[in-house]
Amino acid sequence: MSILEGKGVTKYFGGLAAVSNVDFSVEKGEAFGLIGPNGAGKTTLFNLISAAYPVKSGIIRFKDKDITGLKPYKICRMGVARTFQIVKIFPDLPVFSNVLLGLHFGHSSGMSSAEKASLALEYLDFVGLTQVKMAPAKDLTLANQKRLEVARALATGPELLLLDEIMAGLNPTEVSQAMELVNRIREKGITIIMIEHVMKAIMNICQRIMVLHHGEKIAEGSPREIANSEKVIKVYLGEKAHATC
Amino acid sequence: TTNTFAKDKIVVGMARPLSGPMATIGDSAFKPIYDTWTDEVNAQGGIYVKEYGKKLPIELLIYDDKGDLGTMTRLTEKLIVKDKVDFLWPSCGTAFVFAQAPIANKHGYVLITAEGGATHVKDMLPSLPYVFVSLSFSDWYQIPVLAELLGEKGAKTAYITFRADLFGIEYSGVAGIEFPKHGIEIIGLNSVPPETKDFAPIIKKAKASGADVFCAFGYPDLVLPATGTSMALDYNPKAWIGGPAVNFGFYHTTFGPAAEGVLGFTTFACSQSKAAQTLCDKLYKGKPEEINDWWGHPLYWAGLECWKQAIEKAGTLDQKVIREVLATEKFNTVLGPTWFENGLMAKECHTGEIGQWQKGIFEVVGPTKNATAKFVYPKSIWPAPPKK
Amino acid sequence: MITTFLDIVISGLLMGGIYALIAVGLSLQYGVARVLNISHGEFIMIGAFGTYILYKTAGVNPILTLAICGPVLFLIGFFLYKTLFKILLAFSDSAEIFEGKSLLASFGLLFIIQNIAILIWGADIKSYSFLNIGVDLGGALFPANRMVTLLFAVVISMTFYLFLAFTRMGKAIRAAAQNPRIAGLMGVNINQVLALCFGFGALMASFAGGLLSMCYPITTTMGMEYTVIAIIVVVLGGLDSIVGSFIGGFLLGIVGSIVTYIEPGLALVAYYAIFIILLLVRPTGILGK
Amino acid sequence: MLHVNHINAFYGKIQALWDISLNVHEAEVVALVGANGAGKTTLVNTISGLLRPTSGLIEFLGKRVDDLKSHSIVELGMSHIPEGRMLFPNMSVRENLEMGAYTKRVWKNKHKTLEQVYDLFPVLRARQRQLARTLSGGEQQMVAMGRGLMSNPKLCIIDEPSCGLAPIIVQEMFGIIGSLRSQGIAIFLIEQNVQQTLEIANRAYVLENGRLILEGNSQDLIQEEMIKKAYLGL
Amino acid sequence: MDITTLKSKKSLIWWTVIFTIFILLIFLPFYTQGYAVVLLISILVYVILTLSWVMFSGSTGYMSLAPAAFFGVGIYTSALIGKVFPFPITVLVGGMASFILAILVGALTLRLKGIYFAIFTFGLVMLIAYSLLFFEIQVTGTRGRFVIVMDYNTIYFYMLGIFMLLLLTTYLIKNSKYGLALRSIGQEEDAAAHTGVNVVGVKVMTFAISAFFMGAVGSVMATKLTYIDPFIAFSTTYSFMPVAMAIFGGTGSLYGPIIGAAILTYLEEILITKFAEVYMLIFGAILVAAILYLPDGLVGFIQKIWRRLMERNHVDT
Numbered sequence A: 001m002s003i004l005e006g007k008g009v010t011k012y013f014g015g016l017a018a019v020s021n022v023d024f025s026v027e028k029g030e031a032f033g034l035i036g037p038n039g040a041g042k043t044t045l046f047n048l049i050s051a052a053y054p055v056k057s058g059i060i061r062f063k064d065k066d067i068t069g070l071k072p073y074k075i076c077r078m079g080v081a082r083t084f085q086i087v088k089i090f091p092d093l094p095v096f097s098n099v100l101l102g103l104h105f106g107h108s109s110g111m112s113s114a115e116k117a118s119l120a121l122e123y124l125d126f127v128g129l130t131q132v133k134m135a136p137a138k139d140l141t142l143a144n145q146k147r148l149e150v151a152r153a154l155a156t157g158p159e160l161l162l163l164d165e166i167m168a169g170l171n172p173t174e175v176s177q178a179m180e181l182v183n184r185i186r187e188k189g190i191t192i193i194m195i196e197h198v199m200k201a202i203m204n205i206c207q208r209i210m211v212l213h214h215g216e217k218i219a220e221g222s223p224r225e226i227a228n229s230e231k232v233i234k235v236y237l238g239e240k241a242h243a244t245c
Numbered sequence B: 001t002t003n004t005f006a007k008d009k010i011v012v013g014m015a016r017p018l019s020g021p022m023a024t025i026g027d028s029a030f031k032p033i034y035d036t037w038t039d040e041v042n043a044q045g046g047i048y049v050k051e052y053g054k055k056l057p058i059e060l061l062i063y064d065d066k067g068d069l070g071t072m073t074r075l076t077e078k079l080i081v082k083d084k085v086d087f088l089w090p091s092c093g094t095a096f097v098f099a100q101a102p103i104a105n106k107h108g109y110v111l112i113t114a115e116g117g118a119t120h121v122k123d124m125l126p127s128l129p130y131v132f133v134s135l136s137f138s139d140w141y142q143i144p145v146l147a148e149l150l151g152e153k154g155a156k157t158a159y160i161t162f163r164a165d166l167f168g169i170e171y172s173g174v175a176g177i178e179f180p181k182h183g184i185e186i187i188g189l190n191s192v193p194p195e196t197k198d199f200a201p202i203i204k205k206a207k208a209s210g211a212d213v214f215c216a217f218g219y220p221d222l223v224l225p226a227t228g229t230s231m232a233l234d235y236n237p238k239a240w241i242g243g244p245a246v247n248f249g250f251y252h253t254t255f256g257p258a259a260e261g262v263l264g265f266t267t268f269a270c271s272q273s274k275a276a277q278t279l280c281d282k283l284y285k286g287k288p289e290e291i292n293d294w295w296g297h298p299l300y301w302a303g304l305e306c307w308k309q310a311i312e313k314a315g316t317l318d319q320k321v322i323r324e325v326l327a328t329e330k331f332n333t334v335l336g337p338t339w340f341e342n343g344l345m346a347k348e349c350h351t352g353e354i355g356q357w358q359k360g361i362f363e364v365v366g367p368t369k370n371a372t373a374k375f376v377y378p379k380s381i382w383p384a385p386p387k388k
Numbered sequence C: 001m002i003t004t005f006l007d008i009v010i011s012g013l014l015m016g017g018i019y020a021l022i023a024v025g026l027s028l029q030y031g032v033a034r035v036l037n038i039s040h041g042e043f044i045m046i047g048a049f050g051t052y053i054l055y056k057t058a059g060v061n062p063i064l065t066l067a068i069c070g071p072v073l074f075l076i077g078f079f080l081y082k083t084l085f086k087i088l089l090a091f092s093d094s095a096e097i098f099e100g101k102s103l104l105a106s107f108g109l110l111f112i113i114q115n116i117a118i119l120i121w122g123a124d125i126k127s128y129s130f131l132n133i134g135v136d137l138g139g140a141l142f143p144a145n146r147m148v149t150l151l152f153a154v155v156i157s158m159t160f161y162l163f164l165a166f167t168r169m170g171k172a173i174r175a176a177a178q179n180p181r182i183a184g185l186m187g188v189n190i191n192q193v194l195a196l197c198f199g200f201g202a203l204m205a206s207f208a209g210g211l212l213s214m215c216y217p218i219t220t221t222m223g224m225e226y227t228v229i230a231i232i233v234v235v236l237g238g239l240d241s242i243v244g245s246f247i248g249g250f251l252l253g254i255v256g257s258i259v260t261y262i263e264p265g266l267a268l269v270a271y272y273a274i275f276i277i278l279l280l281v282r283p284t285g286i287l288g289k
Numbered sequence D: 001m002l003h004v005n006h007i008n009a010f011y012g013k014i015q016a017l018w019d020i021s022l023n024v025h026e027a028e029v030v031a032l033v034g035a036n037g038a039g040k041t042t043l044v045n046t047i048s049g050l051l052r053p054t055s056g057l058i059e060f061l062g063k064r065v066d067d068l069k070s071h072s073i074v075e076l077g078m079s080h081i082p083e084g085r086m087l088f089p090n091m092s093v094r095e096n097l098e099m100g101a102y103t104k105r106v107w108k109n110k111h112k113t114l115e116q117v118y119d120l121f122p123v124l125r126a127r128q129r130q131l132a133r134t135l136s137g138g139e140q141q142m143v144a145m146g147r148g149l150m151s152n153p154k155l156c157i158i159d160e161p162s163c164g165l166a167p168i169i170v171q172e173m174f175g176i177i178g179s180l181r182s183q184g185i186a187i188f189l190i191e192q193n194v195q196q197t198l199e200i201a202n203r204a205y206v207l208e209n210g211r212l213i214l215e216g217n218s219q220d221l222i223q224e225e226m227i228k229k230a231y232l233g234l
Numbered sequence E: 001m002d003i004t005t006l007k008s009k010k011s012l013i014w015w016t017v018i019f020t021i022f023i024l025l026i027f028l029p030f031y032t033q034g035y036a037v038v039l040l041i042s043i044l045v046y047v048i049l050t051l052s053w054v055m056f057s058g059s060t061g062y063m064s065l066a067p068a069a070f071f072g073v074g075i076y077t078s079a080l081i082g083k084v085f086p087f088p089i090t091v092l093v094g095g096m097a098s099f100i101l102a103i104l105v106g107a108l109t110l111r112l113k114g115i116y117f118a119i120f121t122f123g124l125v126m127l128i129a130y131s132l133l134f135f136e137i138q139v140t141g142t143r144g145r146f147v148i149v150m151d152y153n154t155i156y157f158y159m160l161g162i163f164m165l166l167l168l169t170t171y172l173i174k175n176s177k178y179g180l181a182l183r184s185i186g187q188e189e190d191a192a193a194h195t196g197v198n199v200v201g202v203k204v205m206t207f208a209i210s211a212f213f214m215g216a217v218g219s220v221m222a223t224k225l226t227y228i229d230p231f232i233a234f235s236t237t238y239s240f241m242p243v244a245m246a247i248f249g250g251t252g253s254l255y256g257p258i259i260g261a262a263i264l265t266y267l268e269e270i271l272i273t274k275f276a277e278v279y280m281l282i283f284g285a286i287l288v289a290a291i292l293y294l295p296d297g298l299v300g301f302i303q304k305i306w307r308r309l310m311e312r313n314h315v316d317t
């Protein structure tokens, strides 16, 4: 069953078609990879799904409901959470409160505040930030800020999680840890769409990958198919796939 | 406020706009008068109060109300309730008079107002026995005199522009009643909000209307640029009246000989009497011409003289007694015999209403019985712009 | 009909020139140095009084005075930045904090400058008459002093625009506005640049004051009124755009002129209505990014 | 040419760098390796004058620089390409690049260098009028890199340049670093792509919790068990 | 002793202190004479305005210069209906009118950020003032209006009541999830929206609640002015002063703005009466000095000293 579906999704910036007429369909429970050269429109697509930008034309369905035109907070409460490529944490709030906000507003369950607090700690533990839980978020390193974004997104209780380059800036060892984290999230039954330039991660985690170029879909398939696609190698992968960050 | 302790001074309290937007008015209107007057009285030892059997010098206690009405009312209360001053002198501005008068009255403090006066103060006064208004204003008796002067000369049409505030509304309103009585039709009327900067469209409209008389009822921020624009746009109505602004020395220093023939509101000219000449010398001699004010200054001065004489006549500092004296008796001031009638300075005491710049002097031209010079109508055209 | 219309538009342009002139300095101080200088109007006031005094006492031509008062105010602005605002910048953790603090500091400056001015010059109204003559443009008369102001507004703003857009220092000023730390990494001496900006802002204010005094009466308490105009014009135009301020000024001028022609009582209502509507349509000003 | 001698640095009361000493010589690529939060960025910020060391000495080209402001250090020929791009958001791509050539020394030649940078990153030529803030993440990284090269530096400090770049561009980037070295420019490189970094670098330092724990020839370091485990994911 | 009991003990002390102060304030008119109450009314006006301002602007970072608009709406309401309705109704209507205005304005200004929002709200004050002026001249043919006069103690108790209600509201908001939402909006609005916060709703609602208090205090204050006109009612002083007072006191805590407003109002009172000629000079110098030397506001400064003292005590024992 597909959890998220897009038909003819299009977005222009001035004359530039950042995303143009893209169809996609993400199955419930899978990890779906989104790759493509810099400026291909990947982040823009995330912005369209999460309603940061209005869609110019096309339709996006989440769990068979049309979500185009909804407000971001509505979409979040329906179960779509995201992280940001250029991190957007609440810099002066403690790490803990960053996560707590997701619990307060992400979904409408009748949790008591004690339950929320303990859940928040659980998420922090899940991403490995327990030690810095009271520090202002701005004092974290970039990598930790990205982890914090993941925890905050999880706290909203999503069914679908959009991860935008959370492995950028990690060394290979740390990438492995992050991959493990993503897998653990998936084990919770959360569907994942991830943008990543780190091929090792994309290829190992995702069941299916979609490739964008100049806003258009140029390929879609299993990691193996993508890795061997002439087109993708030419515009994106290059001879040897090496990027870690 | 009479007290049994030996008194050695009379404390007078004031909330004045030393800063803020009203400072401009406060600084040039009542301030030079109370400064000069207080110095003069104190130099003579003060005011004789029989109750104490001696002269008591005046001490001023001045607070800055920042031109904020809320602050002014608070400070007035402070002066009365906390500082227990012997007397209250007025705050600055018509709205401020309206707000201060009920407070003074409530506490039984005599208040002779300075800057400010308006038709509807007349309706209020019966309920405010302690309040006395010194300044002349629109129908008391300026505009009726103006209308008569113009009517006699055969003016038929007028164009009025006025500042959108209490002052402007009143003057234009009263003109609307008085002008037609003398056969002058108002063919243009518009209000301009405070802080308006561009007067060219108005002057152009007035010029196009061809009216005999142009009136600018507003403060200097309207009248000065309106004058400048009239000159630049070569607008020469037969009469050009503006105020309050034309009555100040700075109007003349700004436009020099070009001010010739412009009309404004006034009370006196130095040449009117010996007393007037003496006051002129006291206030203006050896000082820059800018500070002259031919309308308000003599009236404020007279107001203070009334106050002093009322205290002397009463022989006590008891406000109630002094109020009685002020309300019923006549005083001798720079204006001649002076008295209050229903709380207003009687119009018979005014020594002039309308003035006109003639050869560098702001002559009284109306009412005719007080005139120091003949009313010139039509006024000469502005000095011609040099041809390019 | 057409001549009336032209007449209104030209009047509007003349007025707009004054608005633009008032705003350009502030645009520089806020757009670059991030100081929303509430005391901008006080600098205008000093410029105006300088001009008035020199004209009255020594008969110096007001236009000539620009060249005297300008540099003096530049220095004052420059050193004010070097002392007060530099310290504030050093102790502010973020741009927003600096903005808040510098706004408040300039609020304090307003009080100080105005009080000193009142002590020196009094609070009463001052005015002189200069170039109160008409200039004939296609059959309609226009005040010469306004034309001079317009001319200066155009020249000054153009010069500044060109300076910012094309010179090395101009680019440094703009870069510093956006990310001072990184501008430092490029070799820009931030404090110097910001101080220069602030100085230039004060210099413009003094020009504006000098030219204004030819058209309007002046008082030591007049500053706030002009600060408000300046802020509105700057925001209307878009913060980091000198050209925006210029357009904003003209827009206000022309709208004001049209409305004044129809119903003078609504002139200021129209200013603020235009301002508010425009911001709703373009939340970052006409040329804002 | 760069000589760092026993420096310590703090964020408030927390010490971020402990007694660091290192050297970079002419025309050499030196890598700085370390986990997240080890203090790499802190170290290079201290070198380029964005942060002040509390003690110790930094010399560049024989001149003491630890008490200079960053703008004076740039004049001497050190260029720092900061982490996280840090562009001037409301200036165009071209203006951002030009700012890189701000120092008097190179301003005059900026058109020539600009062409060279465009040749390195052709995408940027196509986007030269676009505002930096509207570029995609990877495009921004290219601008940051190009801007750093505009100052014609003698030493180039690059903090995580491949971050967010498509694999094919990452390859090019390493190519660029190689060619910079052959032009005689020294490079001090922080990069998470440790394998490839060590392959290209002459020498490397390893930073952990604000302390240097290892240094040496990069070929040797690649073989170190500890490195393999901690940084190569092997 | 674990942290929670420590915390509750500390807050118990706080509550006792606050309670005592309130009791003192309630009985103040009975043991002082005349002017103290008048001055306290002025202080309360600014305290209420500043605290209301901080409720919205302090946490969201949207610097509103609209206080004068809401305050003025309250004043004008009082002038218009004060003679017709019982006073409590007038105050309520004043508050509600501001509340509704704030909802309209809030809904319109959502897209504005930073200084644009600040200046927009300032423009709003001016637009209202000038429109009202035009309306009064053209339609009612007057400019000023007289307001019913009340005795000081009544005014004082109304102010005190509004202040208590405001304090309670602020406290509740601050410690609820909405307080957190407001702060998150202040720091990274987009992220807040994508974390499920109804950014628009939370902002507009808080803006309107704070406006309610400003309007209510305006309708009470009107009776002290006795005479008003559009420019007196919508004086921009009431937009700027709360901002200055909040920053002066420090916006981080509940009592920062209160202390800031109280001290600045009192300071101003001293200056305009004792040093009238140089009041602005001194006031300005104090502002500048405060910004230079009290970077976290007065309260931040006090906290710092407090902490230092505590540390020293620790060392001593």
Ligand SMILES: Nc1ncnc2c1ncn2[C@@H]1O[C@H](COP(=O)(O)OP(=O)(O)OP(=O)(O)O)[C@@H](O)[C@H]1O
Pocket (backbone or CB within 6 Å): A013, A014, A016, A018, A036, A037, A038, A039, A040, A041, A042, A043, A044, A045, A085, D134, D135, D136, D137, D138, D139, D164
């Ligand atoms: N607000 C905007 N205005 C104008 N152009 C934009 C804007 N946002 C993005 N773009 C352009 O749209 C294109 C797609 O950008 P997007 O951020 O989606 O790329 P991306 O695929 O995420 O790239 P990267 O891998 O580098 O992050 C880019 O060319 C970018 O310059």
Ligand SMILES: Nc1ncnc2c1ncn2[C@@H]1O[C@H](COP(=O)(O)OP(=O)(O)OP(=O)(O)O)[C@@H](O)[C@H]1O
Pocket (backbone or CB within 6 Å): A139, A140, A141, A142, A143, A169, D011, D016, D034, D035, D036, D037, D038, D039, D040, D041, D042, D043, D083
């Ligand atoms: N402005 C700051 N204030 C306080 N602490 C900071 C600040 N910046 C960084 N830190 C802390 O200093 C330490 C070193 O950070 P730094 O950014 O130098 O690490 P890094 O090695 O560059 O990490 P990364 O690989 O994530 O870039 C970290 O613990 C970080 O949390």
Ligand SMILES: [Mg+2]
Pocket (backbone or CB within 6 Å): A042, A043, A044, A085, D136, D137, D138
């Ligand atoms: Mg992206």
Ligand SMILES: [Mg+2]
Pocket (backbone or CB within 6 Å): D040, D041, D042, D083, D159
């Ligand atoms: Mg780093």
